[in-house]
Amino acid sequence: MQSTMQDVELTVSRILAHGTTVHSRSEVITWTGEGEPERRTFAEVGRRAAQLAHALRDDLGVRDDDRVATLMWNNCAHVEAYFAIPSMGAVLHTLNLRLPAEQLAWIVNHAADKVIVVNGTLLPLLAPLLPQLPTVEHVVVAGPGDTSVLEGAGVQVHAYEALLAGKPETYDWPRLDERQAAAMCYTSGTTGDPKGVVYSHRSIYLHSMQVNMTQSMGLTDSDTSLVVVPQFHVNAWGIPHATFMTGVNMLMPDRFLQPAPLAEMIETVRPTHAAAVPTIWQGLLADLKAKPRDVSSLTQVTIGGAACPPALMKAFDEFGMRVVHAWGMTETSPLGTVARPPAHVEPGSDEEFAYRTTQGRFPAGVQARLTGPNGERLPWDGVSAGELEVRGPWIAGAYYNGPDGEPLRPDDKFSADGWLKTGDVGVIDADGFLTLTDRAKDVIKSGGEWISSVELENALMAHPQVAEAAVVAVPDDKWGERPLAAVVLAEGAGTGFEELRDFLGGEGGIAKWQLPERWTRIAAVPKTSVGKFDKKVIRKQYADGELDVTTL
Amino acid sequence: MQSTMQDVELTVSRILAHGTTVHSRSEVITWTGEGEPERRTFAEVGRRAAQLAHALRDDLGVRDDDRVATLMWNNCAHVEAYFAIPSMGAVLHTLNLRLPAEQLAWIVNHAADKVIVVNGTLLPLLAPLLPQLPTVEHVVVAGPGDTSVLEGAGVQVHAYEALLAGKPETYDWPRLDERQAAAMCYTSGTTGDPKGVVYSHRSIYLHSMQVNMTQSMGLTDSDTSLVVVPQFHVNAWGIPHATFMTGVNMLMPDRFLQPAPLAEMIETVRPTHAAAVPTIWQGLLADLKAKPRDVSSLTQVTIGGAACPPALMKAFDEFGMRVVHAWGMTETSPLGTVARPPAHVEPGSDEEFAYRTTQGRFPAGVQARLTGPNGERLPWDGVSAGELEVRGPWIAGAYYNGPDGEPLRPDDKFSADGWLKTGDVGVIDADGFLTLTDRAKDVIKSGGEWISSVELENALMAHPQVAEAAVVAVPDDKWGERPLAAVVLAEGAGTGFEELRDFLGGEGGIAKWQLPERWTRIAAVPKTSVGKFDKKVIRKQYADGELDVTTL
Incomplete structure (x- = not known):
């Protein structure tokens, strides 16, 4: 039996149309580093998105599902691209400007991007890549920058504002299948080639509704969200789409991601919410302690991308900013969980704090x-x-x-x-x-049970004489895998492995069967380019017999 | 270009599975009129919904899109039916127990209901109808009631609890097309046959997300919602589905809808939110004034179904209950607008109050x-x-x-x-x-412009000597239609029509071209069974020449 409901597609253009009418006065505020920030209402963003779509179609020949990439900071032009490109039926491809050049080139070629919209300040990054990007026909430069570096690159170069000038301020957005591609983003996995995740109009629409649900971000048009999480990182956690659904204002930091300008924009523009990875905030809180500012407007901070250390969470509390932990990944759009404590715990209690440090609770859509x-x-x-x-x-x-x-x-x-x-x-x-x-790749699979490498590392690093420790799985004839503990002792420390093992089994609270038999001393834990433990190096060193291992 | 997102259907069974796991401790609390209310956790509701589905399929032979009707108050068994019936692939048909018997019979026959689940206390309403309901094969009686009235009615009679007893507490819910029918509800239009609105799984799922968005009801699992709006009235505004998405507790009043038990359940169970039509609350507020009770838990009241008079809204404010106006209809699931004032108005100002008395703002989905x-x-x-x-x-x-x-x-x-x-x-x-x-049927279409009958009526009734007034459109050779004012003067008043016309054009603020030429005195404004002005009676009286009309 069919329902009698209307068949209305869930599309990005619907979100845009809603934001630019019902929430026409809400604003995208972009920090410019000098003087007043640039302010554009959602209505203006809508008119400019229409102009951009006309330019892409009429001047640049964008058709069907052509990929239009962005290599941009968080700013208003980037928001315009977010709405114009999917709404016209093309595919927005956000490029991660932190990636190594060869990976960036690989990604552009894999997606077969036809156009790249780039911030002028990022031209030095893009220009040397262009000769390796045969599918790219057009480069659109937003904001000031030295375009001479693009000479001879074999692409047509356009100035963003000149393209928009004089174009019609409305666009007859096509009706689209909600399952059609709207945007794409590549994961920068530590192994293998990057992998492209393609979001649909439907997935973006539903995710935006979820972000606006009370138990997720829970913001209204009285709020301003400081969007520190980059727009090239899982659609800035879906915030630009979500805000156009409910009229939440956005404060965009552009390239000013250092503690001092962040603190200044918080004091000046007075956002009520912010979203960022933990590392950004550690610097900001240190800066605020050194140079106090009025950041009282900012009462909620969504933190994801990596677990927020409990100590950092408490430091936020001292500033009156409540951290709300969330977990997700590029493959989950990203909202996977949000750590809002359940009703049965007492506000302010240790139990509540423990819930806040979990990754969070699954919403109905996950x-x-x-x-x-x-x-x-x-x-x-x-x-x-x-x-x-x-x-x-x-x-x-x-x-x-x-x-x-x-x-x-x-x-x-x-x-x-x-x-x-x-x-x-x-x-x-x-x-x-x-x-x-x-x-999963780091867990130790021992006799049909799992041992957490992270738990062993944390317990080891709680020992006063241990500076750093990494635990990796190594092959074992009897158990399949067993843990190898690689320990960096503190300067001048002479602790023995037996003592560390006893510490793990005692104060460390580690079950006896999980205690490592194999131990080695290393000078430092190898790290990846973003500072994470690079355990595959240790595994390889062990396999190659390069480590001096003691078996207890 | 296809997206790489999973193709996951939006279904009622997904909402159920979420509510019974992630929000397993949340409760459906049903008022019983004596002693402790009945409390069931969402986990229990889920187990009982599975049992009900087994019983409907195995004992009653419900298959495919069979319609299973409910003739029930708001209570936990009704919530169980809400989830079991659509989740198994059948169609929930909620019957309005306030309808005249012949309309109820017409609706059951039109929907071809196979099963009716009925509260025992409503058997006297159902029993006399059964001989006119040839498609109904089974009657399931929930709660105590005299089933002897069903004897000889030619249907199989089952006791709800006996049906569930011993059935498996899980059910392998089928995968369904999200556009498939999930539930239906008939509109009781004032003219013509009732019309059936058929909700899909998709529409219910999306509507539930919208209800849970911050700018709609904005509740969390710390909240308890007193659901006074009947479950037979547009799915109780979608609240039972929405609460299972976010763990909001529900307080169900069953048949105890009088001011005294409502006040008692608010004081005892301490809901934070309530949803109802205005008329219910007028009685409740009067009762609370006469017999004060602690109703401090109740801080938000969603009012819809009819406009809430500003005076009533202010009366709520005095009790610390904030009225949130909403508009919708059976055809809109019903959420159409919610009156949360925009960010640019000052809290507590007259301007803010004016926004609160509008029907509200459209969400992105409308x-x-x-x-x-x-x-x-x-x-x-x-x-x-x-x-x-x-x-x-x-x-x-x-x-x-x-x-x-x-x-x-x-x-x-x-x-x-x-x-x-x-x-x-x-x-x-x-x-x-x-x-x-x-x-639209009451507006006066005069020379290509519209005149609001309600505006004229309100302006007339603001005159101290006017007890009631109805304004209807009557045919006019020159203008197409013109207003006829039918006035009920206050006891002993002798005001003339000229004076009333001048009052409208003066203090009343009505534009000159909108002022009625035709006037008549009537003894009372004819009313419908629910107390609304029945203007079609006046139009007919005018057409039949039964009114004594003065033309100014």
């Missing part, structure tokens, strides 16, 4: 399950650790174009029944709160 | 346009009055089964391009706030 070492489903008991798998309308079920041009569904990323394997290991409690304990 | 007397689109300027038309994924585009078995799309209800014509006339301001001024 189904979750844990898969154990032997492929079994594990209960939500807060104890059983398994790999987290998720399912939902804004969660990836494949990657863009494998070598054969078909969607890519590697077995280690997607289950046979289509769920995303997150690569994260954790526990879920009976109320649906997720706590991540390790990465 | 597109709106105004159509003028000559079919033209009108601007959102807060002045131009036209018929409101709406479009969106939870808005009806047809009614269930016309005489030929095809969806029914009467021209006066749906535009050629598929928008719902609401039959309401109003204005929309530049910020998307709707103010309704009249019903």
